[in-house]
Amino acid sequence: MKQLIYTVEENIPIAREVYKMTLLGDTSPITRPGQFVNLRLDGFYLRRPISVCDCEDGRLTIIYKVVGQGTKSLSLIAPGTAVDTLSGLGNGYSLEKSGESPLLVGGGVGVPPLYLLAKRLIEKGCRVSCVLGFNSAEDVFYEEEFSRLGAGVTVMTADGSYGGHGFVTDAIPGLSYSFFYSCGPEAMFRAMHGVMRTSGQYSFEERMGCGFGACMGCSCKTVTGFKRICREGPVMDSSDIIWDRG
Amino acid sequence: MENRLKTTLCGIELDNPVIPASGTFGYGYEFAELYDINILGSFSFKGTTKDPRFGNPTPRIAECSMGMINSVGLQNPGVERVISEEMPRLREVFSKKVMANVSGFSLEDYAYTCQRLDGCPEVGWLEVNISCPNVHGGGMSFGVSPEAAASVTRAVRAVTKKPVIVKLSPNVTDIVPIARACEDAGADGLSLINTLLGMRIDLRTKRPVIANKMGGFSGPAIFPVALRMVYQVYEAVKIPVVGMGGVSSARDVIEMMLAGATAVEIGTQNLVEPCCAKRIIEELPSVMDSLGISRLEDIIGGAHNG
Numbered sequence: 084m085k086q087l088i089y090t091v092e093e094n095i096p097i098a099r100e101v102y103k104m105t106l107l108g109d110t111s112p113i114t115r116p117g118q119f120v121n122l123r124l125d126g127f128y129l130r131r132p133i134s135v136c137d138c139e140d141g142r143l144t145i146i147y148k149v150v151g152q153g154t155k156s157l158s159l160i161a162p163g164t165a166v167d168t169l170s171g172l173g174n175g176y177s178l179e180k181s182g183e184s185p186l187l188v189g190g191g192v193g194v195p196p197l198y199l200l201a202k203r204l205i206e207k208g209c210r211v212s213c214v215l216g217f218n219s220a221e222d223v224f225y226e227e228e229f230s231r232l233g234a235g236v237t238v239m240t241a242d243g244s245y246g247g248h249g250f251v252t253d254a255i256p257g258l259s260y261s262f263f264y265s266c267g268p269e270a271m272f273r274a275m276h277g278v279m280r281t282s283g284q285y286s287f288e289e290r291m292g293c294g295f296g297a298c299m300g301c302s303c304k305t306v307t308g309f310k311r312i313c314r315e316g317p318v319m320d321s322s323d324i325i326w327d328r329g
Numbered sequence: 330m331e332n333r334l335k336t337t338l339c340g341i342e343l344d345n346p347v348i349p350a351s352g353t354f355g356y357g358y359e360f361a362e363l364y365d366i367n368i369l370g371s372f373s374f375k376g377t378t379k380d381p382r383f384g385n386p387t388p389r390i391a392e393c394s395m396g397m398i399n400s401v402g403l404q405n406p407g408v409e410r411v412i413s414e415e416m417p418r419l420r421e422v423f424s425k426k427v428m429a430n431v432s433g434f435s436l437e438d439y440a441y442t443c444q445r446l447d448g449c450p451e452v453g454w455l456e457v458n459i460s461c462p463n464v465h466g467g468g469m470s471f472g473v474s475p476e477a478a479a480s481v482t483r484a485v486r487a488v489t490k491k492p493v494i495v496k497l498s499p500n501v502t503d504i505v506p507i508a509r510a511c512e513d514a515g516a517d518g519l520s521l522i523n524t525l526l527g528m529r530i531d532l533r534t535k536r537p538v539i540a541n542k543m544g545g546f547s548g549p550a551i552f553p554v555a556l557r558m559v560y561q562v563y564e565a566v567k568i569p570v571v572g573m574g575g576v577s578s579a580r581d582v583i584e585m586m587l588a589g590a591t592a593v594e595i596g597t598q599n600l601v602e603p604c605c606a607k608r609i610i611e612e613l614p615s616v617m618d619s620l621g622i623s624r625l626e627d628i629i630g631g632a633h634n635g
Contacts, residue, residue: 084362086603123601128548129392130601153392169603290388290538292399293600296359298352299375299404300390302383309383309404314359 084171084295085112089143091164094157097146098217098224101192102158103136106143112171113138115178116200117266117286117318120145121294123167124160127153130169132294132313134266134286136195137202143170146195146224172294173317176200176284178207182261186283187213187234188251188275190267194225196286200264201234213237214254216271220245252278263321276326285324286317333624334613336370338569338592339492339517341426341453343370346582346625347610350573350596351376351430351456351496352401356415360599361422364607370592373428373456374411374419377446379438381407391529391538396548396575397597398527400541403432403461408442416451426453430496432461436484447489457485460498460523462545472498472523475510482514492517494571499551499558500526508562519562520571520594522555547597551575556588563589563630577605579612586625587632 089106097103113120113135120143121130131153137144149155160166176196181204187197194215204211211234217223218241226246229236237254238246247254251267252274263283265275272285289312292298296314303310305323310316334345349360351373360366384404391398406414419427429452433439443455459472459481471477478495485493495511497504499522508519524545529538537543555574563570572590576582577598585593598605613625622628 084359086363127392128395128601129390129397290390292390292397293353293603295603297355297603298390298399298600299384299401300399301387302389302401302404303387304383 084169085109086167086169088165089168091160091162091166092142093162094160099221100149101146101222101224102149103144103146104157104160106145106166106168107141108143110138110141110143110170113143114171115175116203117175117196118171118173119294119317121169121172121291122157124153124156126156129292130294131157132172132291134196136198138199146192148192169294173313174315176264176286176318178203180262180284181209184210184212184259184261186255186258186260186263187211188255188263188265188267189213190216190251190271191218191222193265193267193271193286196266197264198225198228201229201232205233211235212258212260214239214251214258216241216251216267217245218242250274255279273326279321283321284318285321287312287319288317331624333617334610336592336626336629338571339454339494341492343592344368345370345610345613346586346590346592347606348372348428348571348592348594349599349606350594351428351458352399353596353599356419357427358418358422360603363603366423367425368610369425369606371425371428371453372423373430373594374415375405376403376430376432376458376461377405377408377411377442378403378432378434379408379442381405381410386540388538388540389544391544393527393529393546393548394550396546396550398529398539398544398546399524400539400544402541408445412445412449416449420451427451428454428456428494430456430458432458436480439481440484440488443485444488447491452491454492454494454518455485455489456494456496456520457481458496458523460496460500462498462500462524462526462543472507473501475506478507479510479514482511482516486515494518494520496523497521497562498523499554499574504558505561505565508566512566512568516568518569518571518591519566520573521562522551522558522574525551525554547575549575549577549598552581556584559585559590560588560632564633579609579616582609582613583616583620583622583628586628587630589630589633591629
């Protein structure tokens, strides 16, 4: 973890209420796909945690959805603005567990961290398949970007307006894979839990106070003990998750 | 050269009055990644109970204007693991005396946990939390009546030779009789304020943001309330007062000391600005110069003169 200043290079809409922001600065704290940054915004007391979508040589890409006043304000930030950031937070995905043909499953704004993951997995020689789920055609983003990396991409929309009609779990049973990685809403994870045939990793979301392990605001119970989603997570092994938390 | 920032809290000299507050600083090592935490006066570690606790369901956090609400509910690994696992890790990053923050659900709990921590040479003070708003049947329920506050103070006083600092709740009609009751029961110091009971409602779901509905409100928004209570308590007792509540600058530290604080805890600001304690310590000398203050110790309670 480092606290540093990034400069906004670009901040543009790429789908309905979804923005892509590129930030310039020291990306050395980000060592694994699946990590996140925590951005300080003028006029808001708490920082906003956003997962890292891509990270290369001093340029960081994040993709976020406008869901409240904080992300609304984030969407209005102009290029050239300096953003106080805690960078390199969270554990990230374990690339070493992938096997030869990992499956990446993303739902909505859970898709972005899978991009850097796909990139790294392909760099190490994996055959990567992705299933990306969205509500509707106008919510779809990054299909082409994943394809350009060389990943096999299946897009599903809940209303059938683009790609396959249905949820990610409707597309998964026909695929073969050595391991899976996922990011998305918890309801999607629960549906996947009954469908997945290998072990895998899920990346969780929770309201956070600090984002770096100090406040215990985002704790969860796991098979191997209490974990802070911001510190020991957000990525959890499927075997570690207690699905029935009563 | 004389250290202009030094202060003495219950017989232990501090290099400066800045003490990160319990629950915002873990056991120190997250922050030690960012700066050498030995520059601090001390810090108060995560509230520790007799048994391990997971705490409350999530969401536990809600944002507010200039602050936040938390409903963590005293998550901690329990005193035995604090002693066997956290203290050795803490020793690697912090060589000064630490403040051990203790909470409980019965007098026996408080006494047991304090007695165990009394045996730790790293612990300088016991900060006894009778003011956590996020647990039922304990925490704040001891802090809302003078009798209960005195009984916890006596139970802890009997099992330790270390200075006992009782952490008071602002969620009371009048904090002064509670402060006096703790002093009469043998407290060596008082720290205040803990969080104010607060709430937010999510306008989309139309339900409380926090799973437990209510939680403790903290951050810069509460500073004036905290300052007022420090001022009132300083006037009512002879033992030292540790001021906290929304402190986020060197000017706030000085204001707290003028109100009567011997040392000042910094809480919520650590969560959004992890290096704030370092910044405040570095800012203090120049802010003191601009205000004509030569030594911090000279200004404690200064607002009460005349």
